[in-house]
Amino acid sequence: MRGTLVQVGEQLLVDCPMAGLSRLLSQACPDAWRSPAADFTADVEVVVQPDSTPFAGRGWEPLSRGAIRRDGAVVLRNACASGFDLRIRPEPDRLLVEARWRPPTQERLAALVLRPRFHLLARAALVQYPALWWAGCHGRVPLHAAALTVGNTVALLAGPGGIGTSTLLFGAVTAGEHACADNLVACGGRDVYGLVEPVRVAGSGGRRMAHGRVERPLPGRVEMLRPATLVVLRRNSGARPVVRPLDPQQAAQSLAAGTYMAGELRRYWSFAATLALGTGRGPVHPPVTEVAHTIARHVPACELVLGDRPSEGLAELLRLGAPDPQQDPQEATP
Known part of the structure; x- marks a missing residue:
């Protein structure tokens, strides 16, 4: 394959001769790949080489266990436990990544x-x-969150994995958002x-993954959104959902903590x-906490406390769970 896609705001080109x-x-990126146009310029170019020999390392400086460097380039052996060795070289206007499949026996x-x-490790690497x-070199940091339209607004959903973000x-x-x-x-x-990848939800009808989930293409995908509200998800054993305003400090803390807790970013x-x-x-160290606080300062935040098994859609949850404006927020707790 030789295809392009927009990944977290960067133009990505992948050249892979291995079927x-x-x-x-x-x-890994369903419905997102495109054939490169004649005038296409990549921000990140990934070339998978059908070669199992190690990248040359003579004269390179040891950087850490499994990593060496020379003249601004880095070689990572068995990068992210994926089985791929990567030679990564930043250039003035692009990042060049060369990959070779050289797994140790365990991988x-x-x-x-x-x-x-x-599949997950190869996609990551x-x-x-x-x-x-x-993207981090250009001032954007990774966040474990999802931005989506909800009627006439845009919400940034934040919370630890397993809370129910993907299902919502x-x-x-x-439903059209x-x-x-x-x-x-x-x-x-x-x-x-957005980072382009399938959505993983409970059910059937897709590629089977861990934790009883399947992968499906994400319909209605767009490259970028500007959130107008920050929604922090939490779950308890209550019978009904509750929405209440959230202090910006607490909202930023939840967004940052959920990012550092995310298994997808562990490596x-x-x-x-x-x-x-x-x-x-x-x-x-990407300034995750600083960016989380910037978001929380610019948009209002609320906490959406889900019950055991909410059946409502996100828009309905936000509407039905909203407390009476005359009611003390503490009294809305189930």
Whole structure:
């Protein structure tokens, strides 16, 4: 395959001559790949090489276990436990990533036995983390959140994994709303750019993944949205949902904490720090907390407390759960 897509605001080009891996990458970004136009200019170019020899390392400086650097380039061996070695070189106006499939025995066996795990790690190493890091070099940080339209407004949904964000989002977009991502975005403080990947929800009819979930294409996808409200999700055993205003400090804390707790980003922090140290580009530690506070200062925030199994859509939850404006917010607690 040779395809392009917009990933967290960056123009990504992937060149992969390996048929099996090409299918995997196509499924990683369903309905988003395009053939490159003659005048296409990539921000991030990923070239998968059908070569199992190691990248040359003579004269390179050891950076850490599994990483070496030289002249502003970094080689990562078995990047993100994916089985791929990556040679990453920032240039003035693009990021060049060369990849070779060279798995240690453990990763080779895991790729055969634990296929969903391998799919997620290969996607992260090849089409997600490089784009997220390059976006970070341009002032956008990763957030575990989802931006979507809700009627005539745009909401940024935040909360730890497993709360129900994907289920609410998928119900909204299948009803005609638009979203820029399932649960990973990049943001510099106002505009939110989506990471292209399938949505993972409970049910059937899609590629089977861990935790009893399946993958489906995300309908109504858009590249960018500007949130007008921040909705922090929480779940308890109450019988009905509740919506109440949330202090900006608490909202920012929830958004930042949910990002650091996210399993999808567990390997990203080391990936980003290693590249920052090895290349001299980008922040060693992305300013997640600072950006979360910027968002919370610019838009009103509320907390949506879900019951055991909410059946309402997001718009209905926000409307039905809203407390009476004359009522003390503390009295709206179930």
